Amino acid sequence: MLKKFIVSNYKNFKDEISLDFSKIGEYSFNADSLSIRLIYGRNATGKTNFGRALLNIKSLLCGMQSSGLINEDGAAKFKYEFKFGSDEVTYKYSRFANTELCDEELYINGEAIFKCDFKNSKFDFQGLSIISAETVNTNRYLNKDEMDNEYVLPFLRWLINNTAFSDDSVLIRLSKYVRKMCMITVGNDLFYSYRNFLENLKNQVHLQNFEDFLNLMGIECKLVLQELPDGQVELYFSQSKLVPFYSTASSGTLALTSLYQKIVSNCSLIYIDDFAAFYHYEMAEKLISFFKTKYPKCQLIMTSHNTNLMTNKIMRPDCLFILSSRGTLTALCDATERELREGHNLEKMYIRGEFEKYE
Incomplete structure (x- = not known):
């Protein structure tokens, strides 16, 4: 690692x-967050x-x-x-x-x-x-x-x-x-080459795992994979009729799909730039929990503007960082003279300028 x-x-x-x-x-909570780093920074940092x-x-x-x-x-x-x-x-x-x-x-x-x-x-x-x-x-x-x-x-x-x-x-x-x-850059990585991924989904277990992942993220759906006359396969939402997945899915669903493809390729380290840009904060929390549970050995680094994730509920002060315009990267626990504890509301502290010196 x-x-x-x-x-x-x-x-x-x-x-x-x-x-x-x-x-x-020396924190005793959220020990399963130690392989994750969440980096905050203003634009152009x-x-x-x-x-x-x-x-x-x-x-x-x-x-x-x-x-x-x-x-x-x-x-x-x-x-x-x-x-x-x-x-x-x-x-x-x-x-x-x-x-x-x-x-x-x-x-x-x-x-x-x-x-x-x-x-x-x-x-x-x-x-x-x-x-x-x-x-x-x-x-x-x-x-x-x-x-x-x-x-x-x-x-x-x-x-x-x-x-x-x-x-x-x-x-x-x-x-x-x-x-x-x-590295996954949201926006540039939405329309990736997905043919190998679809070939992988020919395995019914893999297709079911992907469907379960989307449902866990709050996207209720049933997926169907069909072979076309030219021998290629295509993914569909199964509704009253089959609806093409890639041409109708939202940008958020495509971002999730892109991320999932990287996950199942057994990565050692994933750097997700602008994490949660296409996700509701509750879905972003679910994603972090998913990583903790399913891929504890994968090191994950995410950048975000979503302050809802700046919380001891799912993370901890030594895993949350501020990237400044001066080119410094500082953990929240080192960005204040206070001794940060589990009960501190890190998001409120951030919003009211507690860590402003390190931005």
């Missing part, structure tokens, strides 16, 4: 900003940018296109701290642009595995023996054909793809975790 993420000089975050899952307060920065590692290790441009004024710096079982993994790098890697370092349990300084062509692979990869042919990686001037292949990505690690290797676990990280 991700323990801590730090980024600096990325878009509007010139100074270092971090999110630490391991920093928790960088909530979307923070999510894109967090997912930058996926573009690096999985060869996916990076979202958004990185600052041209110096390199953007990224640092990720993970924990897999008893192993602590630290991976850090800096990039001058979306495809230009400046440096890269990997540490496991505090020991350096490798260090790459691409700009000065300095490489240290002496720690590869720690992960039983001392026989890997690093000269092949450093070959001119591998290291051209237009694109620098991340060594960690190359190492994972060119070494026969066991399935329980910490690097394989890291790779699987990163591949299962995802």
